[in-house]
Amino acid sequence: MNETNTTEFSLELLQAGDRAEFARLVDAYYTPIYRLGLKMLGDSADAEDVLQNTFLKALQHLPNFEGRSSLSTWLYRIAANEALMMLRKRRLTIPVDENADDSDDDFIPTQLTDWCCLPEQEFLTDESKRHLDLAIQRLPETLKVVFLLRDIEGLSIRETSEALGLSETAVKTRLLRARLHLRESLSGYYGERLNAENAQ
């Protein structure tokens, strides 16, 4: 699932305060944790704060870690909480009702252009990548964090639910809504590219 399998780390050594083992853990996970922070917050300085706070808290709480989830899921949990807390401090758009994103209100796709036939080189240009990032930034935070953990970091539904303290059903609902929002956004963007392509 991740770049590194956390079973490679000795929990016994980590909990005994072995600094070399903790340094190995940091080395294995600083990139994905930074990435989660960056994509959640859209700012490299804030992402670095998330990174440092995550590992400082991990260091502090390791003695109490009970191993009910994997070490990586636990690190993602700390990082996701840090990022969400920073977003709240910034007073960005947070749904008043945290459960609003689990509602059964139908999200009906409105963009129905089939842009899959665009030439392959159109999909991952620098401009396209910026649009992909922008589309993530526009997601409500509660959907964004689920999408990032599941589809970018590759956590399973169960691991995502453990990391966020949500039921698996809630994770699945939020993931579907996130994917639908992103598909809608990308359809607007690539649909225009397709029109431009066809006009040539």
Place this chain on the structure above:
Amino acid sequence: MKSHTHDCRAMLADLNDYLDGDLPEDLCAELENHMRECENCRVVFDTMNKTIYLYQSCGREVDVPDGARTRLFSALKLDDFVAPGN
């Protein structure tokens, strides 16, 4: 999806499980039958699949800024372990 039929709504609800390979075989067959008949749902499925593919292809491309690892190790008082990576 213009018509918002019951089948279209069911397709949307099952889309994630289908894409993630978690949908039971009989429901997969139902969904595939529906997509053969409903052009809008086929487009939603194909573009959703492509959306996920694009994010999974480039979503991990992030450069950690120069010095961030060193600053992190320093904040954790692990300066003596900073050498291997930076």
